[in-house]
Amino acid sequence: MRTGDYKQTYGELVALVDSPPVWLWSAVLVLALIVAPHVLNSYALSFLIIILITVTGALGLNILTGYTGLISLGHVGFLVTGSYAYAILVSKYHLPPLVGFLGAGVVPALASLIVGAPSLRLKGLYLAITTLAFSFIINTVILEMRWLTNGARGIAVPRPEIFGISFDGDAAFTYLCLGIAILTLLATLNIRRSRIGRAFVAIRDNDIAAPVMGINLHAYKLLAFVTSAFITGIAGALYGIYLSFVSVEGFPFLLSIEALAILIVGGLGSTLGAVLGTILIVLLPEATRLVFSLFSAQMDAMFTTGAQELKSMLYGLVIILFLRFQPRGLVGAWHDIRRTWVHWPLRY
Amino acid sequence: MTALLTVENLSKRFGGLQAVADVNLSVAAGEICSVIGPNGAGKTTLFNMISGVLRPSGGRIVYDGIDLKTLSPWRYAAAGIGRTFQNLALFKHGTVVENILTGRHTHLRSNVFDAVIFFGRTRKEEVAARQRVEHIIEFLEIEHIRDAVVGTLSYGQQKRVELARALACEPKILLLDEMVSGMNQEETEDIARFVLDIRDELGITVLMIEHEMRIVMDISDRVHVLNFGRKIAEGTPDDVKRDPAVAEAYLGRQRAETLARAGA
Numbered sequence: 001m002r003t004g005d006y007k008q009t010y011g012e013l014v015a016l017v018d019s020p021p022v023w024l025w026s027a028v029l030v031l032a033l034i035v036a037p038h039v040l041n042s043y044a045l046s047f048l049i050i051i052l053i054t055v056t057g058a059l060g061l062n063i064l065t066g067y068t069g070l071i072s073l074g075h076v077g078f079l080v081t082g083s084y085a086y087a088i089l090v091s092k093y094h095l096p097p098l099v100g101f102l103g104a105g106v107v108p109a110l111a112s113l114i115v116g117a118p119s120l121r122l123k124g125l126y127l128a129i130t131t132l133a134f135s136f137i138i139n140t141v142i143l144e145m146r147w148l149t150n151g152a153r154g155i156a157v158p159r160p161e162i163f164g165i166s167f168d169g170d171a172a173f174t175y176l177c178l179g180i181a182i183l184t185l186l187a188t189l190n191i192r193r194s195r196i197g198r199a200f201v202a203i204r205d206n207d208i209a210a211p212v213m214g215i216n217l218h219a220y221k222l223l224a225f226v227t228s229a230f231i232t233g234i235a236g237a238l239y240g241i242y243l244s245f246v247s248v249e250g251f252p253f254l255l256s257i258e259a260l261a262i263l264i265v266g267g268l269g270s271t272l273g274a275v276l277g278t279i280l281i282v283l284l285p286e287a288t289r290l291v292f293s294l295f296s297a298q299m300d301a302m303f304t305t306g307a308q309e310l311k312s313m314l315y316g317l318v319i320i321l322f323l324r325f326q327p328r329g330l331v332g333a334w335h336d337i338r339r340t341w342v343h344w345p346l347r348y
Numbered sequence: 349m350t351a352l353l354t355v356e357n358l359s360k361r362f363g364g365l366q367a368v369a370d371v372n373l374s375v376a377a378g379e380i381c382s383v384i385g386p387n388g389a390g391k392t393t394l395f396n397m398i399s400g401v402l403r404p405s406g407g408r409i410v411y412d413g414i415d416l417k418t419l420s421p422w423r424y425a426a427a428g429i430g431r432t433f434q435n436l437a438l439f440k441h442g443t444v445v446e447n448i449l450t451g452r453h454t455h456l457r458s459n460v461f462d463a464v465i466f467f468g469r470t471r472k473e474e475v476a477a478r479q480r481v482e483h484i485i486e487f488l489e490i491e492h493i494r495d496a497v498v499g500t501l502s503y504g505q506q507k508r509v510e511l512a513r514a515l516a517c518e519p520k521i522l523l524l525d526e527m528v529s530g531m532n533q534e535e536t537e538d539i540a541r542f543v544l545d546i547r548d549e550l551g552i553t554v555l556m557i558e559h560e561m562r563i564v565m566d567i568s569d570r571v572h573v574l575n576f577g578r579k580i581a582e583g584t585p586d587d588v589k590r591d592p593a594v595a596e597a598y599l600g601r602q603r604a605e606t607l608a609r610a611g612a
Contacts, residue, residue: 010476201439
């Protein structure tokens with residue numbers, strides 16, 4: 001039994017995971033996810049794929065909103081930029097998918113540089129508004145640049161083949177999404193425990209003390225913005241591949257709200273929270289539909305016709321309920337449960 | 349001894365309010381200097397200008413041969429200016445260790461790509477930083493709270509964490525803004541001992557704002573007195589204690605004169 005937290009080297013103090021049980025359970029989870037595509041039916045598998053893609057995007061936004069404390073309402077703009085960058089590079093210019101993924105990160109990162117350089121001097125609500133404006137402007141740009149983007153007609157995107165491995169089938173594509181989601185998770189965790197992550201959090205927690213520690217506020221805000229856009233763009237490319245077709249309509253503004261809802265529901269600033277939040281928010285509309293369909297077929301039909309409207313109402317409702325009853329999000333609830341579990345029935 | 353920090357005709361104006369007016373002072377390397385004065389005398393504004401939180405309206409600050417006007421404020425830390433804040437400016441969601449690690453920022457080199465991979469040089473660097481933090485924790489005797497979230501600590505402990513964070517920057521000059529306000533006798537004496545150790549063992553020059561006269565008189569080499577934004581006196585603690593202008597600033601003219609007559 002573990003009775004204390006004993007460490008013998010400084011290396012153990014900066015380790016990502018410091019307890020064997022956490023290693024074990026993480027390995028079990030990854031194994032389960034590897035087996036899942038062969039066990040689940042295609043209906044359940046589609047949710048797994050959406051969750052993995054959404055986790056990648058949510059982790060991207062988490063760097064900006066969770067770590068650095070800057071609100072973006074326009075992340076769907078980076079999502080759509082990333083998906084178009086991939087589609088254009090791969091479908092139009094027949095470049096290898098890996099180049100496509102790189103482009104899907106770099107192009108939104110460049111876009112974020114252009115949006116961020118002037119607007120990151122603004123704070124709070126003003127940044128939210130400029131990013132919101134960006135997400136609408138980018139849609140118009142895509143619709144107008146017909147020679148490159150096919151305008152409103154969109155671009156068909158094939159499932160990729162990387163190093164001779166075809167990711168055509170749903171199971172194989174799940175592995176691609178899983179791989180990218182895990183890499184993103186590790187990348188953001190590593191950023192968080194480095195000087196870069198500490199600088200982000202310092203800016204969020206106290207922007208007067210941060211420069212006194214030698215942190216260049218403007219440069220680090222921009223870095224958070226660019227990193228966030230890069231990761232979100234990659235999620236966008238995956239989403240485009242999953243839909244097998246990119247168009248402006250495929251990326252409604254609601255996705256920006258969904259991403260923020262994920263972070264609030266999961267617990268702002270927490271990487272685990274972003275993952276838990278994604279699972280809840282992705283499954284919530286479907287779970288609600290299932291519950292209502294038990295009552296009548298009419299309700300079920302309502303959910304199919306008005307899916308977008310009902311989704312936005314649901315997100316609004318969960319955000320309000322969480323802010324009121326569990327402001328620390330799912331990750332806060334998880335910590336409470338763990339504490340109760342450890343200390344019950346005696347507090348000390 | 350050479351002057352590490354020289355402030356020349358420094359002024360700060362907020363609209364119609366002259367917060368600091370034509371202040372001159374110099375701090376020699378290895379000194380412990382105090383800035384005292386009644387509330388609203390402009391002491392914190394002076395500190396804010398020296399640490400780059402505010403830009404001066406007039407005059408100049410020369411630190412270690414550099415005119416600070418030529419330096420972006422965020423570069424002050426790397427140049428060797430560290431400070432603590434009067435009203436606690438910690439990163440309150442982080443643990444004590446994380447807060448102190450943030451102070452190591454300018455001494456670490458890894459960029460975002462290194463950070464993502466977190467291997468080799470970056471990992472070595474982080475381990476070294478963590479080790480350094482452990483030394484500072486030991487120095488300031490805060491081992492027992494090292495993993496606590498800063499927001500949950502008492503005021504006195506948070507002040508000490510702030511001091512630790514400032515020390516992690518490895519400054520050449522440390523600006524301490526009212527370290528012992530709201531502390532009890534024992535905590536105050538601890539801080540006085542730490543300030544002496546910081547100068548004697550770590551070789552850091554200290555400039556402090558302090559209301560607690562016992563600590564000012566006991567450990568300062570020089571004392572500068574501000575009132576209404578102007579400097580009214582400077583000297584050794586004993587000089588300042590006897591200065592009639594200082595007594596007047598603190599007690600008012602009438603009472604100061606009565607005291608002077610009684611003393612004579």
